[in-house]
Structure formats: structure tokens, C-alpha cells
Amino acid sequence: xxxASILLGGLASGMVLxxxxxxLSVTMGLMGFVNLAHGGFAMLGGYAVVLAxxxxxxxxxxxxxxxxxxxxxxxxxxxxxxxxxxxxxxxLDQVLFTIGLAFVMIAAVTLAIGPxxxxxxxxxxxxxxxxxxxxxxxxxxxxxxxxxxxLMLALWLGFExxxxxxxxxxxxxNRRMAQSxxxxxxxxxxxxxALGSGLAAVGGALGAEILGLDPQYxxxxxxxxxxxxxxxxxGRVSGVFFASLxxxxxxFVLKFNFPQGGTMFIYALTLAFLLLRPQGLFGKRA
Amino acid sequence: xSAALLRTEGLCRSFGALExxxxxxxxxxxGARHALIGPNGAxxxxxxxxxxxxxxxxxxxxxxxxxxVTRLAQAKRVKRGIARTFxxxxxxxxxTVLENVCLAxxxxxxxxxxxxxxxxxxxxxxxxxxxxxxxxHLGDDAGRRIDELPYGRQRLVEIAIALGLQPRxxxxxxxxxxxxxxxxxxxxxxxxxxxxxxxxxxxxHDMDLVFRFAERxxxxxxxxxxxxxxxxxxxxxxxxxxxxxxxxxxx
Amino acid sequence: xxxxxATLEYATRHxxxxxxxxPWAAGLAVFFLFPNHLAFGTQVLIMILFAxxxxxxxxxxxxxxxxxxxxxxxxxxxxxxxxxHAGWSExxxxxAAAALVAGALGLASGWIVLRTHGLTLLMLTLCTxxxxxxxxNMGAAWTGGFDGMxxxxxxxxxxxxxxxxxxxxxxYLYALAVLLGGFLLVRMLVHSSFGRSLTGIRENLLRxxxxxxxxxxxxxxxxxxxxxxxxxxGGLFTQANGFVNLAVLGLDRxxxxxxxxxxxxYGRLYGAFVGAIAYLVLEHTLAKAYPSAWxxxxxxxxxxxxxxxxxxxxxxxxxxxxxxxxx
Numbered sequence: 001x002x003x004a005s006i007l008l009g010g011l012a013s014g015m016v017l018x019x020x021x022x023x024l025s026v027t028m029g030l031m032g033f034v035n036l037a038h039g040g041f042a043m044l045g046g047y048a049v050v051l052a053x054x055x056x057x058x059x060x061x062x063x064x065x066x067x068x069x070x071x072x073x074x075x076x077x078x079x080x081x082x083x084x085x086x087x088x089x090x091x092l093d094q095v096l097f098t099i100g101l102a103f104v105m106i107a108a109v110t111l112a113i114g115p116x117x118x119x120x121x122x123x124x125x126x127x128x129x130x131x132x133x134x135x136x137x138x139x140x141x142x143x144x145x146x147x148x149x150x151l152m153l154a155l156w157l158g159f160e161x162x163x164x165x166x167x168x169x170x171x172x173x174n175r176r177m178a179q180s181x182x183x184x185x186x187x188x189x190x191x192x193x194a195l196g197s198g199l200a201a202v203g204g205a206l207g208a209e210i211l212g213l214d215p216q217y218x219x220x221x222x223x224x225x226x227x228x229x230x231x232x233x234x235g236r237v238s239g240v241f242f243a244s245l246x247x248x249x250x251x252f253v254l255k256f257n258f259p260q261g262g263t264m265f266i267y268a269l270t271l272a273f274l275l276l277r278p279q280g281l282f283g284k285r286a
Numbered sequence: 287x288s289a290a291l292l293r294t295e296g297l298c299r300s301f302g303a304l305e306x307x308x309x310x311x312x313x314x315x316x317g318a319r320h321a322l323i324g325p326n327g328a329x330x331x332x333x334x335x336x337x338x339x340x341x342x343x344x345x346x347x348x349x350x351x352x353x354x355v356t357r358l359a360q361a362k363r364v365k366r367g368i369a370r371t372f373x374x375x376x377x378x379x380x381x382t383v384l385e386n387v388c389l390a391x392x393x394x395x396x397x398x399x400x401x402x403x404x405x406x407x408x409x410x411x412x413x414x415x416x417x418x419x420x421x422x423h424l425g426d427d428a429g430r431r432i433d434e435l436p437y438g439r440q441r442l443v444e445i446a447i448a449l450g451l452q453p454r455x456x457x458x459x460x461x462x463x464x465x466x467x468x469x470x471x472x473x474x475x476x477x478x479x480x481x482x483x484x485x486x487x488x489x490x491h492d493m494d495l496v497f498r499f500a501e502r503x504x505x506x507x508x509x510x511x512x513x514x515x516x517x518x519x520x521x522x523x524x525x526x527x528x529x530x531x532x533x534x535x536x537x
Numbered sequence: 538x539x540x541x542x543a544t545l546e547y548a549t550r551h552x553x554x555x556x557x558x559x560p561w562a563a564g565l566a567v568f569f570l571f572p573n574h575l576a577f578g579t580q581v582l583i584m585i586l587f588a589x590x591x592x593x594x595x596x597x598x599x600x601x602x603x604x605x606x607x608x609x610x611x612x613x614x615x616x617x618x619x620x621x622h623a624g625w626s627e628x629x630x631x632x633a634a635a636a637l638v639a640g641a642l643g644l645a646s647g648w649i650v651l652r653t654h655g656l657t658l659l660m661l662t663l664c665t666x667x668x669x670x671x672x673x674n675m676g677a678a679w680t681g682g683f684d685g686m687x688x689x690x691x692x693x694x695x696x697x698x699x700x701x702x703x704x705x706x707x708x709y710l711y712a713l714a715v716l717l718g719g720f721l722l723v724r725m726l727v728h729s730s731f732g733r734s735l736t737g738i739r740e741n742l743l744r745x746x747x748x749x750x751x752x753x754x755x756x757x758x759x760x761x762x763x764x765x766x767x768x769x770x771g772g773l774f775t776q777a778n779g780f781v782n783l784a785v786l787g788l789d790r791x792x793x794x795x796x797x798x799x800x801x802x803y804g805r806l807y808g809a810f811v812g813a814i815a816y817l818v819l820e821h822t823l824a825k826a827y828p829s830a831w832x833x834x835x836x837x838x839x840x841x842x843x844x845x846x847x848x849x850x851x852x853x854x855x856x857x858x859x860x861x862x863x864x
Contacts, residue, residue: 360746361749364747364749377741380739381737389737389748398731399734399751401725402729404550406551409548412547426539429543451748
């Protein structure tokens with residue numbers, strides 16, 4: 001495989017990581033809440049798309065939209081009823097709650113649907129190859145890259161140009177000050193949490209070909225999502241973006257050259273990076 | 287001129303463009319009874335944070351007994367004899383009053399790292415802790431957890447911990463804040479009972495307490511020392527009255 | 538509570554109570570009453586030891602780690618590799634080696650990662666464990682890779698008691714003895730001034746600094762001791778079962794011991810006992826039959842504990858006792 005193919009493959013993986021993890025980063029930066037169940041929302045999104053397409057015959061993009069809305073709604077409900085109770089709680093309680101929630105999600109899916117891997121049926125036009133001139137590559141991967149870039153742009157515009165975006169950035173930087181300036185932090189968080197989980201759902205469905213889709217998904221990839229968020233800096237969309245791409249490409253390259261245990265280097269690098277720069281790429285110093 | 291117990295030279299601290307401490311030259315003698323007053327946001331607590339090592343200065347020096355402790359970590363400064371109370375209680379919330387005080391006394395005795403003997407066998411720790419608990423009239427609450435106590439009583443535990451460290455220099459950050467007036471005499475007695483050799487610096491807004499306790503007063507405004515002198519001198523100082531004391535003293 | 542009562546409680550907390558002999562009597566009773574379940578019993582004893590080690594670091598010092606399996610695995614693999622590659626199969630010295638390696642690993646990683654806190658610390662503990670897991674996977678020549686090292690044989694304990702792979706008789710008593718030793722060590726530490734200072738670190742880190750305690754040194758020390766203990770548990774695992782594989786490392790194992798400690802109650806010595814016994818017995822009976830329902834139940838239990846019963850079973854009992862006594 002030549003360099004361009006490896007790069008594109010890595011970028012595609014990275015984009016999936018980005019779409020899934022960006023929500024996690026923002027909510028962790030906003031509320032300081034360790035949400036280990038985030039991968040569960042991604043998984044639910046994937047399953048929602050599979051079910052919508054298989055049982056209701058919805059076309060791919062309609063199913064994706066449905067998954068986004070359904071998971072976002074579920075996330076908002078969970079946030080209002082359960083998560084909100086633990087914002088003042090210690091880290092341990094948050095870890096316990098979210099691991100428990102992840103278990104519930106995994107078990108529920110296994111009981112309802114079964115432990116097998118699922119595949120997401122991509123629309124016709126994404127299945128083939130696209131000719132880029134210098135290279136012919138999987139359309140699906142190219143679409144992922146395009147989508148990820150578009151999402152990054154949309155989020156960047158949203159954060160920089162809208163009032164809500166400004167409020168979110170302010171609250172991430174200094175929650176108390178934002179509150180005293182009249183920002184309704186509670187409502188903001190429900191919104192961000194729902195949006196972030198919805199995005200994760202989309203990422204879970206879109207990325208099913210790369211990351212797979214089965215009930216063990218949430219815990220299997222948890223470390224990766226956390227790495228991407230920690231390395232990118234909590235609450236920094238650009239940070240998550242670059243970290244995801246870096247990890248995606250690195251992982252791709254390593255898996256190619258050291259199929260057995262190559263990911264060891266990712267953990268080692270993350271360790272080294274976080275030790276030198278605990279606040280991540282763009283985070284602020286505690 | 288006697289060597290001061292504590293001295294700062296040109297101590298400054300800024301956060302970006304915001305200067306919270308500006309070129310502070312401060313002296314504290316052994317046995318001093320000194321008060322630090324000023325409007326909210328003047329930088330009094332920041333100054334104490336700089337003295338104790340919780341905050342690192344952007345410039346200047348802190349000297350304890352002639353030794354430059356500017357780069358020294360908090361815990362090491364405590365070992366050199368500085369103890370403080372916090373404006374907002376910093377207590378071991380899930381532990382009892384007695385346990386809180388015992389922890390401080392144990393550390394002072396250098397026994398905190400002992401692994402082989404049970405803590406309960408240290409009669410010296412218990413004796414000293416009991417004495418402090420009784421001094422601050424906390425006897426009835428000794429076995430209760432901090433988070434079960436009213437805020438005012440928690441404040442007294444904060445004092446007990448600082449006293450348990452037997453410091454040479456005691457920094458009290460608004461010790462009376464939160465203590466109901468019916469119990470404030472406990473605080474006054476405890477401070478009054480301090481050995482003469484200890485230097486005490488109090489940050490306070492309660493002018494009654496300040497003028498009863500202090501032998502010297504420093505006024506801080508906007509991160510810098512505005513005025514300094516005896517209580518009478520400060521009370522009479524028209525600029526200080528204008529900027530901070532207002533008419534409160536005329537009452 | 539009056540001052541006198543409080544002082545008395547403080548001064549006598551470390552004394553052995555009569556009922557503390559019960560768990561050990563029960564442990565021995567199991568040996569005689571359930572001779573066909575000693576293999577399972579041995580696993581329970583090993584997990585109690587592992588949970589005890591985590592309690593030191595999490596329950597007492599308040600260090601939230603999801604990577605404690607790294608030390609369990611380090612101990613397990615040390616014993617395994619020594620037996621498979623160096624012909625070193627004497628059990629007691631094997632355990633000592635496991636403690637040493639795991640402890641050294643704990644000292645090194647603790648010194649590095651305990652500079653951070655919160656999410657970063659959690660991440661770093663996860664990464665350290667994941668790193669070890671991948672290293673074990675990669676170094677198949679040493680560790681047997683994904684399949685691990687089956688069929689390990691160990692010399693008879695003290696030259697006389699053979700490990701029998703069918704009934705686990707010697708292994709059970711061996712594990713019980715090691716657990717007793719480990720427990721006495723933890724108990725001593727917890728009741729010492731060092732142990733008390735750990736609870737201070739847990740309850741208010743800033744205050745500990747402000748009373749002059751060398752916080753980081755204490756944290757690293759307890760982390761290293763806990764790692765060594767976890768390593769002993771891991772070494773026991775390999776010796777008792779006669780094999781070691783990647784399952785000794787990884788999120789499942791770390792999460793499992795965390796759940797055990799939480800459900801039983803952390804920060805109290807016996808929480809590890811209650812948690813391990815309850816969890817493993819339930820798992821043994823329910824999980825085989827209904828694995829997903831089991832996971833659902835555990836998940837719900839964790840959610841409920843996090844929301845309502847932060848201190849586990851023992852904490853609930855404590856709360857009831859306190860409310861009853863207040864009347």
C-alpha cells in the first residue's frame with residue numbers, strides 16, 4: 001500500500017474517531033463530567049440505523065437522521081434525569097455511574113438483538129471506488145473524510161459565530177463566570193450533551209465499516225475515545241479534530257506494520273504526551 | 287533594626303494583564319499582632335496565598351527568618367513554621383472533628399509517615415488534639431463528621447487545625463466570617479491565648495475584631511499596600527477612611 | 538458523641554475485635570464443607586486480595602484508577618514467565634518475585650502518573666495498563682501472546698503440599714494463608730498514622746499540603762505497596778490455576794475488581810470480602826446461565842450505587858446503624 005492510500009485510510013479512521021468523540025470532549029470540557037458511556041451512544045446510533053433500514057425500509061440518510069434525533073432525545077432525557085444528579089459528585093461516582101450505564105446499554109442490545117456483529121448497508125453510490133486522478137480510492141472512506149471536514153467547519157462556525165457557541169466556549173473556560181453573566185448553564189449542557197451524543201450516534205453508524213458494530217463496541221473503543229479527548233484538550237473542538245486525525249493515521253500505520261500489538265505505541269505515545277502536556281493539545285493549564 | 291520573621295521584597299503576581307499583587311514590601315516581626323484590611327478584591331487572600339506557597343509569584347521574594355522561601359512548596363513552608371486558615375473552610379469533610387485535628391498534630395510531630403504502629407497508640411497526638419478541641423469549645427462535636435456540623439463550628443475546626451501545627455507565623459483569612467456572633471468570643475479567646483512568640487496576621491472585615499486585636503494594621507487596595515500603621519493612626523487616616531472604612535468607625 | 542468517647546474510639550480503633558476471626562473461621566469451614574468447590578473458592582480468595590490492594594489506593598488514598606489490573610497482570614506474568622522460561626517454579630519465592638516486579642512497576646508508574654489528577658490521571662492509568670496488555674500480546678515468545686501460557690507446573694508448597702489441579706485443596710489453603718498475610722499487612726497500614734494520612738489525602742488534598750504532609754511521596758508509596766500486593770494476587774492466580782493469559786490484564790479485569798470493591802464498600806477493610814464473595818457467587822450462579830441479564834443487573838446496580846449508595850453494602854449497613862443509634 002502506498003503512502004497516499006495509507007494516509008487516506010488513516011484519515012478516514014480519524015474522522016470516525018472525531019465524529020464520535022467531539023461530543024465527549026465538549027461535554028467533558030463543559031461540565032467536567034467523566035462520561036465513560038459515550039461509546040454507548042455511538043453504538044446505539046449504529047444499531048438504530050441498522051434497525052431502521054432493515055425493519056422499516058428507510059433509506060440510509062433518513063435512517064441516519066432518525067438515529068441522530070432518537071439518540072439525542074434519549075441522551076437529553078438521561079441527562080436531565082440521571083446525569084445532572086452527579087455533577088457535584090466525585091470522579092469515582094461519575095466513573096461508576098457511566099460504566100454501569102455502558103453495561104446496561106451493552107446488555108440491553110445483546111438481549112434485544114443479539115451478540116453478533118451488524119453491518120450497515122451503505123447506499124450504492126458509496127460502495128465503489130472514486131477516481132481522484134492520481135489515485136482511485138474507496139468512495140466510502142473519501143466520503144467519511146469529506147463529512148468529517150465539513151463537520152469540523154460547521155462546528156467551528158457554530159462556536160465562533162453563533163451566540164450559543166460563544167456561550168459554550170465561555171462556559172468551558174469559566175463556568176461560574178459564565179453563569180454570573182446570565183448563561184443558563186444547565187440548559188446549555190442538556191443541549192450540548194444531546195447534540196454530542198447525537199453526533200456520536202452518527203459516527204457509530206457511519207463508522208460501522210471501520211470500527212465494527214456489536215454490543216461490545218462501547219468498552220472496546222473507550223480508551224481510544226478518551227485518548228483522543230485527553231490529547232486534544234477538553235472542550236477544544238480543533239484539538240479533538242487534530243488528535244483524532246493523528247491517532248487515526250498512526251493507528252492505521254501501526255496496524256499495518258505491526259499487526260500484533262502495534263497499538264502499544266499509541267498508548268506509549270499518549271502516556272508520554274500527557275505527561276509532558278497534561279492539558280492536551282489546546283486545553284488550558286489547570 | 288531587628289530581623290523580621292517574615293519579609294517580602296517587591297512581591298508581585300499577575301494573571302495576564304490583571305495585576306493582583308503589585309510590588310509588595312511587607313514586614314512582620316516575631317510576636318506581631320498584625321491585621322490586613324481592605325476592600326473586597328484588594329488582593330489580601332492572594333497575598334496570603336503567595337506567602338504560603340499556594341500561588342507562585344511573578345516576581346519578588348518571600349523571606350522567612352532571612353531564608354528565601356519563594357520557590358519552596360507549601361508543605362515545606364508549613365514545616366518551616368507557617369500555618370494558615372482558609373477563607374472558605376478546607377477541612378477533611380468525611381472525617382470527624384477529632385480526626386481532623388489529629389491529622390494536623392500528627393504531621394507536626396513528624397509522625398505522619400509511620401506505618402508500623404497504630405495511630406491510636408500515640409497518646410501525645412491525642413492529648414494535644416484534645417486540648418485544642420477543648421480550647422475551641424468543640425468537645426461535644428469531637429466525634430461528629432465535619433459535613434454534619436453547622437458552618438460556624440466548622441470554622442472553629444479550621445482554627446484548631448492551624449493551631450495544631452504550632453506555627454511561628456499564623457495567617458488567619460477572615461476567621462470570624464461565618465461564626466455566629468454568640469460564638470465569636472471563642473475565637474477571640476483562642477487568638478488571645480496564643481503564645482506571645484507567635485506572629486499572627488489576620489485578614490478581616492470585622493473592624494471590631496481588628497481594632498481589638500491588632501497592634502499594627504496594613505491596608506491593601508488593588509493589590510498594593512495603601513497604608514500602614516498603628517490602629518489609631520489608620521483610624522485617623524482620612525484617605526483610608528475614604529477608600530475603605532467609610533463611616534463605620536464613627537458608630 | 539462526647540469528647541471522651543471520641544478519644545476512646547480513636548485510641549482503640551485498631552484493636553482486634555472478636556468477630557474479626559469469623560471470616561477466617563468461615564474460610565476454613567468452606568475447606569471442609571465444600572470440598573468440591575475449592576477451585577471456585579480459590580478464585581474468590583485471590584479476588585479478595587486483589588480488591589484489598591485496590592482499596593488501599595482507591596478507598597483510602599482516593600486515587601481513582603482503572604488500570605490496577607496492570608499490576609495483577611505483572612505479577613501473574615512474572616510467575617508464569619519464571620516458571621516457563623527459567624524453570625523457577627517454587628511457589629513462595631515466585632510470589633516474592635511477583636511482588637517485587639509489580640511493586641517496582643507501581644513505584645515507577647506511580648511516580649510518573651501521580652503528578653496528574655482527575656481525568657488525566659485516569660487516562661494515564663488506563664494507558665499504562667493498555668500498554669502492558671499490548672506488550673504482552675506482542676511479546677508472544679515470552680508471554681505466549683494471545684493464548685498465554687497454559688499447563689504451568691509448580692513445585693509442591695514448602696516441599697510437601699502439591700497443587701492438585703482437580704480439587705485445588707492445597708491451593709485453597711495456600712491462598713487463604715497468603716490472603717491472611719496480605720490482610721494483616723493492609724490492616725496494619727490502614728490503622729497506622731500513614732494510613733490515617735491517606736484518608737486525609739482522599740478527603741482534602743489541598744489541606745494535606747497545608748498541614749505540611751509530603752503528599753506526593755505518600756501517594757507514590759501507597760501506590761507501590763498496593764501494586765506489590767496486586768502482584769501477589771496475580772502470582773497466586775498463575776500458581777493456583779496453572780496458566781496465565783491476557784485476561785489477567787485489560788479493562789474487564791480492572792472494571793471487575795472496581796465493581797467488587799464498590800459493591801462491597803470501599804475505604805473499609807471488609808468491603809473487599811463482602812464484595813468479592815457476593816459478586817463472584819452471584820456471577821458463578823447467574824452469569825453462566827444468563828450472561829446478558831447478569832451484565833444488565835450489574836450495570837443497574839452500579840448506577841443505583843453511584844446515585845444512592847456511594848459506600849456500598851457496608852456503607853448502607855453503617856448508615857442504618859448510625860440512624861438506629863441516633864434514636
